[in-house]
Amino acid sequence: MTELTIWGRINSHNVKKVVWLTEEIGLPYVRHDVGLQFGMDDAYLAKNPNALIPTIDDGDLTLWESNTILRYLAAKHGGERWWPADPAVRALNERWMDWHFGYASAQHGAFWQNVRVPPDQRDPDAISRSVEATARRIAVLEAHLACNDYLSQGDFGIGDIPMGCYIHTWFALPIDRPAFPNVRRWYDRLLERPAYREYVAIPLT
Template identity: 45%
Template sequence: MTTSEALTVLGRSNSSNVQKVMWLLDEIGQPCVRVDVGGQFGGNKAADYLAKNPNGVVPTLIHGDAVVWESNTILRYLAHYFRADSLYPTDPVGRSWVDRWMDWQLSSLGPANRTLFQRIVRTPPEQRRQDAIEEARAQNAELFGLLDGYLERSEYLGGASFSIADIAVGPLAYRWLTLPVERPNLHHVKRWYDLLCKRDAFQKHVIEIGLS
């Protein structure tokens, strides 16, 4: 385990993956320095950055001698290092619920949500294709419908209490519920999302940043 040293997050504030990390750090009261990297700021393909994170994506966490990349791995690292057991249970079954939704976010929801976001927000209006947007919208609707079915019987993604699984999925739920697309009326997702909106760190690091 590294010594307790300053935390630096490399990544732009409008990246949903950076937002996860900043949100968690705020929740556990750990100050950090965030440096704009990626997107309009560039730098993520520079040799010195690739030496830290060979994928050339954001975020990258620097904590003393430790350099950690992959956003959900960073969440687990921080929760473990700072002993945030309420956010990442030590009980194997409880932890498995958190882990499975975090893995689902990476493998299923993340790619579909990113595609929808890019086809609307990151594509100039004259270049948008409505059929491509509709395809991505339908994929997101199906995935959030799956999530809604689970949340019918669970307060949060990891069970009865807020966890890093909610942090992993929350920024993508914000995008889905804010983008100008037709959405099914998913009562349980909305109930869960309203709980997230009551958290100051979610407001600060996700909602106030907006869609950009």
């Protein structure tokens, strides 16, 4: 088997997605730090002209866009466990993969202000607006998780991966947050997974 190569720094939400799924499936891989302090050289930009991370090399295939990578890896290597044959079941899983982009946009301000902006330059109003917008999105998760243990149908699956990366940030940020007990229980279940603890639930940097 050709070893998978993942390009991207592990403190990126989108890189975490790919590494986490790869670990869950049990695929051998190597990862190279790219982005922010690690930069992007011309060789990387030739792979991904968007100047974003992650990118993977899998044999002769070079692929970017994190959720597309998740779908590819699940379909190629995951079997029914990760890529259900039933289109309806698969779609019910995948909808959360696409839904999470709106969530990520809402949470971005609170993350950026608290993690990437120096303390003396932070904008409390921007943080407050972001937290409020994020809480409105989390209310949708809360309602779904009231009668479901996971976002994926039946059991933990590919639908949990993208939001699982972002929900750690929600609970790790130094903010006042409303209580969402169902979401908290889901997060605690994710924390029971070794790959999640090692590669996703890490300090925010």
